[in-house]
Amino acid sequence: MELAIKIFQFILSISILVILHELGHFIPAKLFKTKVEKFYLFFDPWFSVVKKKIGETEYGIGWLPFGGYVKIAGMVDESMDTEQLKQPAQPWEFRAKPAWQRLIIMMGGVTVNFFLAWLIYSCLSFFNGETYTDLTKFKEGIGVTEAGRKMGFQNGDKIISVDGKPAERLENTSINILFSDQVTVLRGGKEVTFKVNENGVADVIKQREAKLYITPRFPMVIDSLASPSAKASGLEKGDKVVSINGTPTSYFDEASSVLNQNKGKTVSIEVLRNGKPETLSASVDKNGKLGVGVNQKGIANVITDKKYSFGEAIPRGLTRTIEALTMQVKQFKIMFNSKIQGYKNVGGPIAIVKSMPVDRDANGGFVINWAAFWSFTAMFSIWLAFLNLIPIPGLDGGHVIFTLYEMIVGKPVPQKVLENAQMIGVIFLLGLMLLIFGSDIFKIFTGKL
Template identity: 85%
Template sequence: MEIAIKLFQFILSISILVILHELGHFLPAKWFKTKVEKFYLFFDPWFSLVKKKVGETEYGIGWLPFGGYVKIAGMVDESMDTEQLKQPAQPWEFRAKPAWQRLIIMLGGVTVNFFLAWIIYSCLSLFNGEMYTDLTKFNNGIGVTEAGKKMGFQSGDKIINIDGKPVERLENASINILLGDQVTVLRNGKEVTFPIEKEGVAEVLKQKEAKLYITPRFPMIIDSLASPASKASGLAKGDKVVAVNGKPTPFFDEVSTVLSENKGKTIAIDVLRNGKQETFNAAVDKDGKLGVGVDQKALASVVTDKKYSFGEAIPRGFERTIEALTMQVKQFKIMFNSKIQGYKNVGGPIAIVKNMPVDRAADGGISINWAAFWSFTAMFSVWLAFLNLIPIPGLDGGHVLFTLYEMIVGKPVPQKVLENAQMIGVIFLLGLMLVIFGSDIFKIFAGKL
């Protein structure tokens, strides 16, 4: 049931984005009286699931859910149909239109993607606001994992800025640190600026919960006993852990560190109970856990729930769109950094489906988290806009590049060059898709997905 809901969300999101992206090409093409032969959601090699011709255009749904396309007469595209290009150009063909009209047609898809993200983010800001973990409320600083320490952080640091820019939200900061060069923290009362060690970034990216290398520091107060071993230990709800094996551990991250060092062992835990300190022996499981639930009230104290008026939501939606776009651009730096080897963490459709957000009810029921769905759709819309603008033949950016060349030089790129470039681009993109799918399949068998 869960995988079905996640798959439905993915297909729905992709369908919305593809249809609107292709409309961005379709509408200006029609406006400039250019013949559009096909408008398809998903690709249709050999056959289509549904098709119907209306006027001069065939509308349909393909069976290969990797995107979609509009086939514009007189244009070298991924269909590689060059027969009509051997004939003299007709007034209704793409190649017969002025360069500025062709440029508008090609930029229509990414323009729609950008504005769609802006609209979605503005609506989310207006109707849902933004809930985030506020770094300015981290009175005890941050707790960091061993991977975080390799990056240069120390437990107790208070993050001030990343690459010279002030930070407020943990959710953004934890990603921007991975993409950044240096960070400034308040450490023992002094400002310290240090470079972000890429070996530590690579270590963080290997973890399934990569964003959790930084957490707020708060005392560990037991809220529930979840395992038979924890119930037998004598620990009780409300106990505040203050030391493990005689080592003071005033904060949860320090308790976690000691527990990870004592997997499968029995440890002595000092707790405060009703104002008195008591000691209990407890078993640590093979994963470094005590089998207890931790009081989350301290976490709630560092959360900010920000609301926006209509006038504030629109500019905030624009800011969120730019933030998402900037994040996509920065991620390329991680992918091609030899020390980080971020390309190993690239996920394809299978990984995306697996990570689609859902709501889980107390009775075990699963439903769609619509706010998270629309947030994902907005982010993915920005991603599609950025990806399509990369100047690779086969993508919108490749067509834009050739058109700009024509506008600057004053003459079009030779037809044969366009055809060969398109063929190379299509082969490259197909190869990239195979690599990404192969990576997903490998991770499934390796237990990393």
């Protein structure tokens, strides 16, 4: 049932985005009296699931759910149908239209994607507000993992800015740091600026802990005893751990680090109980845990719930859209960093389906988290806009580049060049699709997905 809901969400999101993206091409094409031969949701090699011709356009649904397309007469596209191009251009064909009209038609899809994301983010800000972890409220600073320390952080740091921009939200900042050059922190009462170590970034990405390498720092106070060995150790609710094996561990991140170094061993723990020191022995399991629950009430104090009026939600939606677009550019850049090797963590449709958000209702059943669904759809809309703007033949960006060339130079790119470029682009995109699918399948069989 959970998988079915995730697949449904993925197909619904893709369907909304594809239909609206293709409408972005379809509507200006019709306005400029250009013949649109096909309008398809999903691809239809060899056969269609459903199709119906209305007027001059065939509308249909393909069986391959990796996008969609509009087939515009007189245009070199992914169908590679060049027979009509051997005849003189007709007034209703794409190639017969002025360059500025062709540019509008080609930019229509990404424009719709951008404004759709803006609309969704504005609605989410207005109806749901935003809940985030406020870095400015981290009175004890941050706790970091080993990968975080390799990046240059230290436990207790208070993050001030990333690449000169103030750091406020942990959720955004922890991701932005991975694509940044330098970070400024307050350390020991002094501002320290350091260059982010790419080896640490590589470890964070490899270990898939992009949101976990930085956490709020809170005291190691026992809240519950969850295992027989914890109860046998003499630990009690309310005990504040001061040190483990003589190493100071007043904070959870410090205690967690020492426990990970003593997996499967017995350790000496000093605690404060009602203000008095006690020394106990406790067993650490194979996962580096004591089998206790920790009081995390302090974390609630760093959570901010922000509401937006209608007038505030619109500019906030635009800001969130631009932030999402900037993130896509940064992620694309990091894919080709030889040291970080972000391409190894690229996920395809299978990975996306698996990551789709699902909640449980009061009866334990699986339900859709609509706020998370729309947030994903907005992010995916921006991703599609960015992807389509990449100047690769076969994508909108490739057509835009050729059209801009024509507008600047004053003459069109030779038809044969367009056809060859389109063929190269299609082969490249098919190869990329196979690589991404292969990556998903490999991760499934190796247990990494």
